Structure formats: structure tokens, C-alpha cells
Amino acid sequence: MEFWEILKAIILGLVEGLTEFAPVSSTGHMIIVDDMWLKSEEFLGKYTANTFKVVIQLGSILAVLVVFRQRFIDLLGLNRVFGTGKGSAAASNKGRLKLMQVIVGLLPAGVLGVLFEDYIDEYLFSTETVLIGLVVGAILMIVADYVYKRKTVRAETVDQITYKQALGIGLIQCLSLWPGFSRSGSTISGGVMFGLSHRAASDFTFIMAVPIMFGASFLSLIKNLEYFTMDALPFFIAGFVAAFVFALISIRFFLKLIDRIKLVPFAIYRIVLAAIIYFVFIL
Template sequence: MGLFDLIKAIILGFIEGMTEFAPVSSTGHLIIVDDMWLKTNILLGDTAAITFKIVIQLGSILAVFLVFWKRLFSLLGLSKYASSHLNLLHVVIGLLPATILGLTFKDFIDKLFKIETVIVALIIGAVLMMFADKFGPKKPKIVSLDQITYKQAFMVGLMQCLSLWPGFSRSGATISGGVLLGMNHRVAADFTFIMAVPIMIGASSVSIIKSWDYLSFDYLGFYTAGFISSFAFSLISIRFFLKLISQIKLTPFAIYRIILAIVLACFYVI
């Protein structure tokens, strides 16, 4: 593997890390770099490219775990967390709606993975985010994860169903839902990221099982560079976003989504 190939792996890890958790749609961004993915497939072969995509997602999972390890251990009963009320059942309830809907309509959802539907989702998701900022409580009553009720966890889970529409953004849908339910932006973001861990682990596990016979480690340097890049930039993205979200809220991200939708429309549709 040459230097250019390692740089390519770092760039792809950067895209995964910086867009996976921000409410801007990682799907939309991966479409923008689709040509790069295709070149990667040509370089590595389809099976190695599948391995690479799994590897960089594992880097993102590790970053979330590092940021929220105390909460995650507490949910599993492996450590004590002061005044902890949020428990594993909150997370399970939050995951149920999208899990059931996703499994039930999987074939239909797979058909939505095209540029036109992503563009529409980017715009509608942006409108929802601006709506949440505009009409969410000015003084949120839920300022801690431990104040989230089972009903609110379920309602956030219902909002997460919108993310089954490619381009909508899971974090955009769930944070907006949390804000409209009375959470402050930081609490809504924290709950979103905690729910992301089992979702991403499940998705990666399914991918590994399906691709087990085709996994290739002939390009270990390429995989390692992608993993480290994804982990590092995911860590930066999560920490930066959690500090930023309380200050600027969702509207700036919504504006960016609209601009992204226009760019995609210009290059891929018009």
C-alpha cells in the first residue's frame, strides 16, 4: 500500500468520524464521496472494501464508548453512577420502534437508498430541526439524563423511526424529538449517542456475519489507518458537538443540510 492509499483511508475515516454523529446525515456525505468509494473498491476489491467499511464503523463505536463508558457500564450494572435513574430499559424502549419498523419494512427501506430520496430527507430533516429550535421549550424541564421517563424514551424512539429514511439523520431526528419533549439540547444529544452504541454494534455485527467468508486482512495498513482516523475524528466530533450543541443548537446544522441538498441536486439530479 502506497502513501496515497493511506491518505485515502484517513480521508474516508475522517468522513465517517465527522458525520456519523452530527445531525447532517452521514449517508448524504458518503454519496458525495461515492467516487472515492468506487476507487477504493477497485483498489482493494469488493470484499476488502466491505471489511474496510466495517473497520471504520468500529472506530466510531470505540469513540462513543470512550466518551460514555461510565454511563454504559452503569446501564449494564457493571459500575455505579451517582444518582443514576437512566437504565437499560430506557435504551431498549427507545430502540424498539425503529428496530421493529426497520425489520418489518427492510425491503422497502433498501429501495430508498438513492440520491433523490436522500435530498428530500435532508431538507425535511432540516425543517424538523429548525422547528424543534423554534417551538421547543425556552426553559427545558429535563436537564439531566436521569430525568428521562420511559414514555419520553419511547417517544424519542418513535422519532428515531424517521432516520430509517436515508439522509434524514438519526441524531437529527432524535435530538429534535428530545427537544420537543422538553429536554435541553445536551441531554437529547447524550441520550442519542448512548442509544447509538447498541445500534452500531448490531449493524456492524450483522455486516461481519454476512461478510465473514469474504473478510480479507491483506491490506492491514489500509484498515489500520482507516480505523485510527475514524476513531480519532469521531472522538473529536462527539466532544466538540456535545459542547457546541448547547450554544448554537440545531439550526446551523439545518442550514448546512439545506446547502448540502442543493449541492447534491446540482451535481446528481439537475
């Protein structure tokens, strides 16, 4: 595999890592960067290119595990295994986010995703549907910030989330099954509307993302395992590493930023992105 092809893998990994967990739609960015510019399908083939996108998504998921590693150790009750010790602040579950709350948040989109996976893949993945998702998702984010300003009682940390809030966020996460809507965009908006601070909603979003994204990516990878060829392995590795590194940077930066700027700037960016896609691909 030539150097320029490896460079393309790094660029695609960069795009995936920077956009997967920000509320801006990684799908929309992949349309612009890959479909318009890099055109990975032309030298990899359609199915190998799709498999590559699954692999780099796994790199992004690994970055979340690194950032929230202690949180996942707590949720799974593995403090003794990892040496945090019984009785420590990390080991105590009292007043902390519980695994069942995460499961409650995951169930609605998880069930719908399994039931309608084939329909979504066949009918909803198009430039037009992504445009709709970008714009409608932006409107949802603007509404969420408006609702947030009117609330006086808020959960400032993810440990204060209730089961009712977790379920409400999970129901709104179902919107992310529409391509371009953005998983993080829908769940952060849902969290904010149900009374979480932007940082708490973001934390809950990233924690929920790991099982649902890993499950979807793993199933997709198994279905397309025949396209995971040795010839394409350097391309896959370069993309995976790039996605991991840039997702790590993106997540840490985003979590420091979100409570200050809220969601409206991201909504404006999405509308601009939708306009670019429209004028380049449709008009």
C-alpha cells in the same frame, strides 16, 4: 497496498468520524467524498468497499464507548467490576438514566430496521432518497428548535428523562431508517420536541447509538466477512483508527457546542449539502 490508498482510507475515516454523530448525515457526506471524489469501489470492489464502511463505523462506535464509558458502566451495573465501589455517586441508580429507558428508546427503530432491512438496502439507498432525507430532516430540526422555545419545563440532563420521552424519541428515531435523515438528527430533534435540553437529547442519542449501531454493523460485517481480505487489512485498519480518533474529537466538541447553537445551523448546513449533491449528481 500503496500509500495513496491508505491516505484515502484515512480521509474516509475522518469523514465518518466527524459526521456520524453530528446531525448532518454521514451518508450524504460519503456520497460527496467517496462516490464523487475518492471512488473506493474502483480499487476495492463494491462489496469490500461496503465492508470497509462498516468497519469505520465500528471505529466511531468505539469513540462513543470511550466518551460515555462511566455511563455504560452504570447502566450495566458493572461498578464493582470496574472498581467504582458500592455507594458511590456512580454506583447509585436512583435518579439516574436506567437501562430499560434506553431499551424503550431502541425498540421502535430496532424492530422496523430488522423487518425492512432488505427493502431499505434495495430501494432506498440512492442519491435522490438521500437528498429527500437531508431536506426533510433539516425541516424537522428547525421545527424542533421552534417547539423548544415554547416549552417552559424541560429535562436539563439525561437523568431526568421519562419513559414517555424515551418512547417518543424512539418513535421519531424510526425516521433515521430513511438514508440521509441522520440518526442523531432525528433523535436529538425528537428529544428536544419532547422536552429535553439539547445536551440531554444529545447524550441520550449517543447512548442509544452504541447498541443499535453495533448490532447493525456486526450483522453486516458477518454477512460480508468474505470481503474482509488480508490485502485490504491495512486499508481497514487505517480507516478504523481515523474514524475512532476523529469521532472522539467530534463528539467532545459537539457536546460542548450543542446547547449554545441549537439545531438550526446544522439544518441550514444540511440544506446547503443537499444543494451541492443535487447540482453535482442530478442536474
